[in-house]
Amino acid sequence: MGFKTSCSVVVSLTLFAGMVSASDESLDRAKSLYASAAYDEALTVLDQLSGPQPIDDPVSIAAYRVYCLLALDRQDEARALIDRLLHQNPLFVPSANEASPHIQTIFRDVRRTTLPKVARERYADAKTAFDRKDPAAARQFDDLLKLLDDSDLRDWSAAADLRAVAAAFRDLATATATATSAPQAVVEKPVELTPSPPLEPPDITYTTADLEVTPPVSLTQRPPQWRPSSPQEATHDYRGELRLVIDRSGAVVSATMATSTRPGYDQALIRAARDWKFQPALKQGRPVRYLKIIEIHLTPTAP
Numbered sequence: 612m613g614f615k616t617s618c619s620v621v622v623s624l625t626l627f628a629g630m631v632s633a634s635d636e637s638l639d640r641a642k643s644l645y646a647s648a649a650y651d652e653a654l655t656v657l658d659q660l661s662g663p664q665p666i667d668d669p670v671s672i673a674a675y676r677v678y679c680l681l682a683l684d685r686q687d688e689a690r691a692l693i694d695r696l697l698h699q700n701p702l703f704v705p706s707a708n709e710a711s712p713h714i715q716t717i718f719r720d721v722r723r724t725t726l727p728k729v730a731r732e733r734y735a736d737a738k739t740a741f742d743r744k745d746p747a748a749a750r751q752f753d754d755l756l757k758l759l760d761d762s763d764l765r766d767w768s769a770a771a772d773l774r775a776v777a778a779a780f781r782d783l784a785t786a787t788a789t790a791t792s793a794p795q796a797v798v799e800k801p802v803e804l805t806p807s808p809p810l811e812p813p814d815i816t817y818t819t820a821d822l823e824v825t826p827p828v829s830l831t832q833r834p835p836q837w838r839p840s841s842p843q844e845a846t847h848d849y850r851g852e853l854r855l856v857i858d859r860s861g862a863v864v865s866a867t868m869a870t871s872t873r874p875g876y877d878q879a880l881i882r883a884a885r886d887w888k889f890q891p892a893l894k895q896g897r898p899v900r901y902l903k904i905i906e907i908h909l910t911p912t913a914p
Contacts, residue, residue: 637656637659637660638656638660638668638671638672640656641653641656641657641660641672641675642675644656645675645678645679645682648682650679650682650683651679651683653675653679654676654679654680654683657672657675657676657679658676660672661673661676670696670699670700670703673692673695673696674696674703674705674709674710675709676692677689677692677693677696677714677718678705678709678710678714680692681713681714681717686717689717690717690721693717693718693721693722693725694721694724694725697721697722697725697726697729698725698729698732701725701726701729701730701733701758701761702757702758702761704718704722705718719763722761722763723763723764723766723767726758726761726763726764726767727764727767727769727770729758730755730758730759730764730767730770730773731773731820733751733754733755733758734755734773734776734777734820736751737751737752737754737755737777737780738780738820741780741783741784741816742815742816744787746788748780748784749781749784749785749788752777752778752780752781752784753781755773755777756774756777756778756781759773759774759777769820772819772820773820775852775904776818776819776820776902776904778869779818779854779869779902779904780816780818780902782869783902814859814900815899815900816856816900816901816902817892817894817899817900817901817902818901818902818903818904819904821894823894823895824892824893824894824899824901825892825893825894826892826901826903827857827861827889827890827891827892827901827903828889828890829887829888829889829890830861830888830889830890831886831887831888832887832888832889833883833887834880834883834884834907835876835879835880835882835883837873837876837909840873840875844873845911846911847911848908848909848910848911849872849873849876849907849908849909850870850872850906850907850908850909851868851869851870851871851872851877851906851907851909852868852869852870852904852905852906852907853866853867853868853869853880853881853884853904853905853906853907854866854867854868854869854902854903854904854905855884855887855902855903855904855905856900856901856902856903857889857891857892857900857901857902857903858891858900859891859898859899859900860891860898861888861889861890861891861898862888862889863884863885863886863887863888863889866881866884866885867881868880868881869904872907872909873909876909880907889903
């Protein structure tokens with residue numbers, strides 16, 4: 612009886628090892644067929660590997676399918692597959708050892724069209740996580756910032772604004788997660804005899820990335836005067852970034868300096884900003900909470 616059990620285990624392990632080995636050989640075989648210009652045969656092998664849960668690296672399988680399609684001059688199919696690949700792996704760039712300069716050029720063309728869409732989708736996902744106070748929001752905004760540093764997004768006009776917004780939300784999400792993880796005192800609540808009212812929907816914070824929202828309009832926004840503390844300081848430019856969270860009444864509920872100008876001026880600016888008033892941001896005619904980012908530029912005084 613013990614002998615039979617032992618044999619079955621050996622057979623099972625042997626079969627499993629054979630499956631993995633055969634799969635590895637199939638991907639290598641597809642690469643060999645591609646290298647020998649047998650593109651149709653390589654596609655057949657790759658299609659067999661492209662199941663719902665491929666054992667091999669799905670990115671490599673998809674990339675080689677693109678290479679084969681381009682070699683067969685099936686441009687539309689290849690570009691559609693590159694688009695799908697970039698939605699799943701936006702940082703993917705074909706290796707120069709595997710892809711010809713012609714293929715790399717086509718990838719760059721598709722990346723410049725697809726990556727802005729992916730960035731907006733990633734922003735929307737991270738923003739949704741932030742609004743529901745998901746601890747993963749900070750990591751999602753970090754990933755978005757890495758994507759926005761991609762060279763193929765360098766000429767995208769909205770990249771700078773989205774980068775500033777993503778950095779602001781990343782910092783807010785990190786601060787919220789830190790505050791949430793801090794130990795809280797346990798307070799016993801009295802037994803409620805009446806049912807609690809239903810929870811209000813989360814107070815969503817909008818930004819310039821939300822195109823359907825009208826930004827807040829300044830009613831009183833008087834910054835403090837800059838008085839250089841030394842003749843040398845008076846000859847230099849200083850730039851900073853002020854972040855304001857404006858609630859649905861138009862009041863500033865949070866003011867922080869993301870990038871410092873001069874320590875003394877930063878403090879005076881934050882104190883002044885807390886008293887600024889705005890006509891609130893509007894979405895479909897209703898006031899909403901808004902994160903406003905203001906660039907601060909202190910210029911040298913005239914002689």
